[in-house]
Amino acid sequence: MSVRDRVRRTCWAALLALPLALFTVPQSASAASLTQVTGFGSNPGSLSMYTYVPDNLPSGAPVVVALHGCTQSASDYYSHSGWPKYADLYGFALVFPQTSSANNANSCFNWYQSGDYTRGQGEALSIKQMVDYAKTQYGSDPSRVYVTGLSAGGAMTSVMLADYPDVFAGGSIDSGIPAGCATDLSSGLTCEYNPVSKTPQQWGDLVRGASGGWSGPWPRVAVWQGSGDSTVNPANATESRDQWTNVRGIGQTPSSTATLTGGTTQDVYNDANGDPAVETFTVSGMAHGLAVNPGSGTDQCGTTGTYYLNYICSSYYTAKFWGLDGTSGGGTGALPAPTGLTVTGTTDTSASLSWNAVSGAASYTIYRGGTRTGSTTSTSYTDTGLASGTGYSYTVAAVDSSGKAGAADAAVTATTTGFPPQCFTANNYDQVAAGRAHQSGGYTYANGSNQKMGLYNTFTTHTLEETATGYYVIADSGCPA
Numbered sequence: 001m002s003v004r005d006r007v008r009r010t011c012w013a014a015l016l017a018l019p020l021a022l023f024t025v026p027q028s029a030s031a032a033s034l035t036q037v038t039g040f041g042s043n044p045g046s047l048s049m050y051t052y053v054p055d056n057l058p059s060g061a062p063v064v065v066a067l068h069g070c071t072q073s074a075s076d077y078y079s080h081s082g083w084p085k086y087a088d089l090y091g092f093a094l095v096f097p098q099t100s101s102a103n104n105a106n107s108c109f110n111w112y113q114s115g116d117y118t119r120g121q122g123e124a125l126s127i128k129q130m131v132d133y134a135k136t137q138y139g140s141d142p143s144r145v146y147v148t149g150l151s152a153g154g155a156m157t158s159v160m161l162a163d164y165p166d167v168f169a170g171g172s173i174d175s176g177i178p179a180g181c182a183t184d185l186s187s188g189l190t191c192e193y194n195p196v197s198k199t200p201q202q203w204g205d206l207v208r209g210a211s212g213g214w215s216g217p218w219p220r221v222a223v224w225q226g227s228g229d230s231t232v233n234p235a236n237a238t239e240s241r242d243q244w245t246n247v248r249g250i251g252q253t254p255s256s257t258a259t260l261t262g263g264t265t266q267d268v269y270n271d272a273n274g275d276p277a278v279e280t281f282t283v284s285g286m287a288h289g290l291a292v293n294p295g296s297g298t299d300q301c302g303t304t305g306t307y308y309l310n311y312i313c314s315s316y317y318t319a320k321f322w323g324l325d326g327t328s329g330g331g332t333g334a335l336p337a338p339t340g341l342t343v344t345g346t347t348d349t350s351a352s353l354s355w356n357a358v359s360g361a362a363s364y365t366i367y368r369g370g371t372r373t374g375s376t377t378s379t380s381y382t383d384t385g386l387a388s389g390t391g392y393s394y395t396v397a398a399v400d401s402s403g404k405a406g407a408a409d410a411a412v413t414a415t416t417t418g419f420p421p422q423c424f425t426a427n428n429y430d431q432v433a434a435g436r437a438h439q440s441g442g443y444t445y446a447n448g449s450n451q452k453m454g455l456y457n458t459f460t461t462h463t464l465e466e467t468a469t470g471y472y473v474i475a476d477s478g479c480p481a
Helices: 003-017 074-080 083-091 122-138 152-163 185-193 200-210 235-247 314-322 428-433
Strands: 035-037 048-052 063-067 093-098 145-150 170-174 220-226 256-260 264-270 276-283 290-292 308-310 342-346 351-354 363-368 371-376 380-383 391-399 405-408 412-415 422-427 437-440 443-446 452-455 461-468 471-474
Touching: 048 074, 048 083, 048 122, 063 074, 063 083, 063 122, 063 152, 074 083, 074 093, 083 093, 083 314, 093 122, 122 145, 122 152, 145 152, 145 314, 152 170, 152 200, 152 235, 170 314, 200 235, 220 235, 220 290, 220 314, 235 264, 235 276, 276 314, 290 314, 342 412, 351 391, 351 412, 363 380, 371 380, 380 391, 422 428, 428 437, 428 443, 428 452, 428 461, 443 471
Parallel strands: 063 093, 063 145, 145 170, 170 220, 220 276, 290 308
Antiparallel strands: 035 048, 048 093, 256 264, 264 276, 342 351, 351 380, 363 371, 363 391, 391 405, 391 412, 422 461, 437 443, 443 452, 461 471
């Protein structure tokens, strides 16, 4: 045996004698990470999309859209806000839209520009397309989509809730500004520093006008604000409260008030059925930023940094308000959850349910996507006014004679029949490139309907509605999706 072979054998023997653990690659508890997504839509607002999807997330889970503030990024918000902790804990997908200095010198979302805050246009449509992508790619529950954001992201949250109440079941406006307050940069600065005072009706009308004719149900809205904020005048929180209580048809006097950690006052505004519809969280002395509270407790989250301030974990209380912790649909009553909840039938616009009777129940409350949608004294219910070809999550709770709802049962999903309404706004060149239209002789035509869309170029823009697979019609005057 040569000297080289003897050395080689000696080395291998030494290696084999080492503990196996030295050769084992440590595995993290979760392989999930912040990931950029491309090709999520026509993206007229030129935004970037990032997602965080917990490992083994089941189909039918909620999705939360989180919007960063000025000078921030998707990665920054992901790292500091605490939302990934609750995505893992409660089981939902996160979408982090990101703007850039090319869109805005300070990397703010353009919540004050009509081309970006109008339904079906610009940045607002880009964010909505990200939601559509998440629902398709991750099988997210379309009835449990939520949006939150800080500062300019909070103002953009107001925009998204106003533009797309048919998309979002709830929102959280953190140090933000009411929807419709500004129409350009100058008025945006006025809203920021010297908030515009309107009546609740006037604020509510701005939402109703932006929504494309939506008549409800409306999202549940939380408003977070530091009383020491010198960047966004704290009066904006009151105006946001006035806006969303008016939209929900309730007054501006709190139904209840509580004192939370971090010098935080929580005011709850219940709807006519006694369910929280709007909540405000005022953090005493807090400057401009998102409230976080680093720690390992369930109600602790996030890390401190520029505009991430150590007072209270706003993400935890927002998740609870939306029912993401699994308590939504239940109450303080002692009655057990109904059994046998079943989808008995669907149409293009309705879903019918039935369940077994609960002894002692005076009535039953039905929740769609964690939000109360109706009640009945029988053991069956039909929910109407739904979108076609769409899945909805339902739970039911028994209500005792004192009006207290007990525990909710396990959720069932009802999918309406028909083709799901889908709309796409883009220039003619991109519509052709996406396969929704074709060109002939220098002109563009919608696939299926063959409607003429004008010249084949990037300067002509249309909204196309897909009414059946591969069949598109021009819907510039309004789209049901």
